[in-house]
Amino acid sequence: MSEQIKIVMAQINPIVGDIDGNVHMIIEAAQQAKQQHEADIVVFPELTITGYPPEDLLFRQALYIQVDAALSTICEAVQDVVVVIGYPMMDDLGERFNMAAWIEKGQIQASYIKQNLPNYSVFDEKRYFESGDQSCVVTYKGVSFGLLICEDIWKISPASQAVASGAEALLILNASPFFSEKHQDRIDVVKRRISEVSVPVIYVNQIGGQDELVFDGGSFATCAEGEVQVQAPEFKEALTPVTLLKQGNSVAIMPGEQAELYEDEARVYQALVMGVRDYIQKNGFNGALLGLSGGIDSALTLAIAVDALGADKVEAVMMPFRYTADISIEDAKLEADALGVHYHSIPIEDMYNAFESALATRFEGYEPDLTEENLQARIRGTVLMSISNKVGKLVLATSNKSEVAVGYSTLYGDMVGGFSPLKDVPKTLVYRLSKYRNTLSQVIPERVITRPPSAELRPDQKDQDSLPDYDILDSIIENYVKYDKSPTQIVEEFGFEAKQVESVVRMINRSEYKRRQAAPGVKITKRAFGRDRRYPITNQYRE
Amino acid sequence: MSEQIKIVMAQINPIVGDIDGNVHMIIEAAQQAKQQHEADIVVFPELTITGYPPEDLLFRQALYIQVDAALSTICEAVQDVVVVIGYPMMDDLGERFNMAAWIEKGQIQASYIKQNLPNYSVFDEKRYFESGDQSCVVTYKGVSFGLLICEDIWKISPASQAVASGAEALLILNASPFFSEKHQDRIDVVKRRISEVSVPVIYVNQIGGQDELVFDGGSFATCAEGEVQVQAPEFKEALTPVTLLKQGNSVAIMPGEQAELYEDEARVYQALVMGVRDYIQKNGFNGALLGLSGGIDSALTLAIAVDALGADKVEAVMMPFRYTADISIEDAKLEADALGVHYHSIPIEDMYNAFESALATRFEGYEPDLTEENLQARIRGTVLMSISNKVGKLVLATSNKSEVAVGYSTLYGDMVGGFSPLKDVPKTLVYRLSKYRNTLSQVIPERVITRPPSAELRPDQKDQDSLPDYDILDSIIENYVKYDKSPTQIVEEFGFEAKQVESVVRMINRSEYKRRQAAPGVKITKRAFGRDRRYPITNQYRE
Structure with a gap:
């Protein structure tokens, strides 16, 4: 039977x-x-x-x-x-x-x-x-x-x-x-x-x-x-x-x-799209909003947002300043046009000058430093949050995992947002995902992928002035964060310079306080920041 | 033997x-x-x-x-x-x-x-x-x-x-x-x-x-x-x-x-002082900085900071705007003088106007709303963070637990800070602690304790325009958060209006996203926000 x-x-x-x-x-x-x-x-x-x-x-x-x-x-x-x-x-x-x-x-x-x-x-x-x-x-x-x-x-x-x-x-x-x-x-x-x-x-x-x-x-x-x-x-x-x-x-x-x-990048991309869509829809927001810089992180975040919600629900804002390159402005516009989202530009010069005047007395005797760079990022964050409050769209932060790991981002600046799609995406994967997305339709201009990354917070700034090459950086992060390997092990296994590894590890440990105030983002690796990695902020541990 | x-x-x-x-x-x-x-x-x-x-x-x-x-x-x-x-x-x-x-x-x-x-x-x-x-x-x-x-x-x-x-x-x-x-x-x-x-x-x-x-x-x-x-x-x-x-x-x-x-308020006060001192010293900051508003939360936070670090390590900044009452300015100055801290005033009018102009086009057709109130708070937050970056003092946030619970605070505004001493201190306890501190030496002017609390973000604003009386609010929060009681139970047990209880509970549930990005603060109750209460942000649960 x-x-x-x-x-x-x-x-x-x-x-x-x-x-x-x-x-x-x-x-x-x-x-x-x-x-x-x-x-x-x-x-x-x-x-x-x-x-x-x-x-x-x-x-x-x-x-x-x-x-x-x-x-x-x-x-x-x-x-x-x-x-x-x-x-x-x-x-x-x-x-x-x-x-x-x-x-x-x-x-x-x-x-x-x-x-x-x-x-x-x-x-x-x-x-x-x-x-x-x-x-x-x-x-x-x-x-x-x-x-x-x-x-x-x-x-x-x-x-x-x-x-x-x-x-x-x-x-x-x-x-x-x-x-x-x-x-x-x-x-x-x-x-x-x-x-x-x-x-x-x-x-x-x-x-x-x-x-x-x-x-x-x-x-x-x-x-x-x-x-x-x-x-x-x-x-x-x-x-x-x-x-x-x-x-x-x-x-x-x-x-x-x-x-x-799905395979590899396509699978991760789907995860990011679903994570963004469900966070926004299940929490009742009427769309998403982000700052476009002309760089690759915001370009990829924009594509994810549009694939998650549809172009009519997404708004992109360019906020140029004196250090913004012309090609950044051009590329941001190209990205917004390619995806068909609502796009506008709000220069931050006047706001920056108002802060500079207000702070002049207190800052007497101090040289310009990171403060002025952070200020630009915070003005941009405040502009985005103001629009968000006014029109009810959720701000998407655009930091990637490499930045989140080493604290290469401004608290209350570019970290502003209700959700952070790339939070667990290392920079090298940001590139791979961007290339993958372009195979579906060309939405990220080629030179955004090929030009050297820059935060454009001071003249001629490049990420690699402050950080190792991203392939080295991401390898150190993966081994230190995902596998809990010690700096010595990483040096022995990969042949990186000891100084470089120690400096990255120090940056990771020192920026826990920033991560604790970061927006949530989709876990896509075996060990994300957040509930997956519970580290003390007050932490004098050195290996 | x-x-x-x-x-x-x-x-x-x-x-x-x-x-x-x-x-x-x-x-x-x-x-x-x-x-x-x-x-x-x-x-x-x-x-x-x-x-x-x-x-x-x-x-x-x-x-x-x-x-x-x-x-x-x-x-x-x-x-x-x-x-x-x-x-x-x-x-x-x-x-x-x-x-x-x-x-x-x-x-x-x-x-x-x-x-x-x-x-x-x-x-x-x-x-x-x-x-x-x-x-x-x-x-x-x-x-x-x-x-x-x-x-x-x-x-x-x-x-x-x-x-x-x-x-x-x-x-x-x-x-x-x-x-x-x-x-x-x-x-x-x-x-x-x-x-x-x-x-x-x-x-x-x-x-x-x-x-x-x-x-x-x-x-x-x-x-x-x-x-x-x-x-x-x-x-x-x-x-x-x-x-x-x-x-x-x-x-x-x-x-x-x-x-x-120690007993009661004295014991809690000691815990707050130790929490602030150790966070700042163990993390290697050279002092603390906070915004003084003339209100009771910042007054108490200032006293705690001075008792933790000494007056010479603490800086207070008043940031008046068109809605700031004269007595707020007077009282802030009195507090700073009584404690002997470095004090200065940075009016935010020009920065506010610069944002208003920059946002005018995008805001066309929209009425003024909470956006403009949040903007004031965010400008103040950015001023404090700029000074912090420049001089290396840690910003202390001044929100109390009642505000943190219902989200009566501005993300990236008054929530800005590396540490949040009153995060787990309900407003009614803020009053009791202030009175206790004044028994040691008079550092908080009497009328700061007796006048009705206000965020001073619009004309004639009072906290109680948006919130129940603080004794009722704190009782609802305690029962909902600490004892996990349902709104129905709270209404039955305390005789509060059902609408009022439901409205507070809704506010608590809706502001989880803000708490997730809040600075750490000292746990002083049996159930603090943070690791002690792990709630989903995306949460449609209704009792």
Whole structure:
């Protein structure tokens, strides 16, 4: 005898805290999965009802009452298809759990408590949850399914425990945030698990941006040998059907949709676009605004903003000063025209002069220094924030990760903004992403990519007057920040000058106070600044 | 037979990451304890060698090599007195532990692994450490001492385990951060433990400011009945001797120094002074700078800065505009004079006019609104930052917790600053602290305390045009933020208008993005903004 079961991977984009909205989204997805794909089972991502990560909202008692009500609503609304869903639960002792429920015929037939609680990188789950120790296996149409949640699959025990309890296939609810190598990491870890437990895996991930995190989706189903039989798209809501076939004692996944995956720069670019779009839309802004300098960072940020929101929602402002090169003004205009955004120019000379006069007495006896450079940046920041306040568009900061790392940016100046798209994008990747974007359509003038980068805050200034070449700088940053290597190790491994490495490391340590006041931005590397790297500001550590 | 053992509680102020400096401090304290008090044993705070909390510095492998070297240095330098010290350790598998060592005659004779790892509030110890499960009891001159670390004493098991293993007295190494009720909490929890295990406790806490945390010291020793026999001072480095007397099977703590403790406002004021002093000094600034408005927040901030650093290190700037009342100008001058700080006035009219002209075209068709108010604040912020850049003094922001909670402040305006002393001080407490400070010497003019508060950003503006009375506002904030109560609960419990409560809660939720870019400030309540309350910015949760 053989039995087919249709499982739909519901790759949705919930909003953190929006319980009513998320419930509506869940019910609609379940109904569509039934109608369009004749689904038997619809599997949703981790903590579907609250969105992920709800952070300290999990400490609010009222949340659990609302989650209970949401579960009842779902039980009532969806009775003709099994729904597997994630949510937080609080017991009578006030202990909290990260749960998954199997909802069938209007009732929670079984539930599972997450066992492995990640408490590293951006994750704080031990702050909130107690862990479970039991498997949850449900038999449906003769097939036994084991439920697991996200981190559970990254270690052996919960999967082998489920299989020991009879599971013939694993349903895994995930909220697995993006970084550039993450999709491959997930496939690898699932294959490793399968090599140990030899059952098919249905892995459902959410999509969407949530503050500094982007979830890339890319849900997939593998057979018991580890081959990916069904691949859902990345960065897109999707209801992707998976057909499970049981014949005798064997459970197979039939080949199905194979969405094409993005590669390298294209993938990171999608993550940035989704991060910007969701931050702006989920927070209710009516568009985005940024300062165009004629340099590559603002050019790329502009392209991302337009791809995220549409040209009519984006405004670019050039704010020239006496050190702005003519070609910067020309290139900024070219970029704005190529993308078709609202563009205008506000020279800052008069404002600068007014500050200079006001400060003249206090500054008597002092030479010009970085103060005057920062002042230009702060005037520009204030102009942008004034327009933002007046017209309701969010300011996008344009600093890249290399600048954020070494503090090559002005606090309350070019760091001004509600969101910072390139915050985790090293300068060398800014170049690669710009070239990639130009392959779709030419929006960044060639010479913006080829001319030496400059902040244009004093005559003939170049970034490389103050910093090593960006390929060296980015390598030092990657090794010091991502891999926690010591300066000595970096010198030995790459042959850079010791002085150069030490100087970069000193700059990184000294600018933690700036990063603490920086806008959020999309995490795209394995270790971003922000929750991912918690450093003291007051810190005399030297290696 | 009877035996006396002299234990010194070494209440020191380490600097996070400054391993060499901390080792020097430890050796000197041990030598002094020996010389001045004929110490047998010197007990130091938790993670003495690295300072607390080292945060993600704990992921750096090189740190552990340096800590090992530091331990060797201490072993070599201090041989005539037992040193009990805290430090992080990494084993061969790369697992990390929060340790205490008993160093006697130049060797680590025993060591202990912390068992209870706090992972709530500001603590992330499960991010870094694995927990131990063994007691550590060392016998010295016939008395068996059990070692425990901080959170261990907050639950029953590690203490009872140590006593079951023969401990006749407990030595507890702590890095227990301050909030206003904390000292009493500690005494209470120690008494509860003693009621269960009936042995004397020697509780050693560090002092000093570390970013948003202040450690208040207040080390103490209790007898087996729970009475505090020796009390070290708060907010002061101290080597406080404790005499332990063993007669037969009984171990007693002899009555000793009883430092007077601070009360209420005086205690909070000391915490703020220490937080400001240590942030500025440990980060190497040569003084502090702030904008004086003639209002109470900047007046109190000025007093704290002067008490922290001395008048000669503090500069105050008045930045009047067309809406500044004459009495504000007078009062600002009176405050600066009373405290003897460098004071000057920089009117912002010309800078404001320059921005207004520059923005005129873009603002055509728009009415004046909050934009123009924010602009004034941002010009002031830019003036302060320019002076800071030029002269090297740190800008202190002057926002209080009530403003920070509801977002009644301008991002990149009055929020500008490297440190924000009143960030966790609700407005009603600002008044109480101001009155307290005036009892020491009259530095805040009476009418600054009695006149209705105003931001003076438009004609005849009063805070209470936009906000509830501060006693109501602060009560709503306390209940919503500190106790996580729902608006409904708050309305029921306090009888406030539902609309008023909902409006405040909405303001709190909407201004998370501002707080994320705020300067650090001293935690003085049980729940501060910052690491203590991790909320999503993108958050549609409504209760």
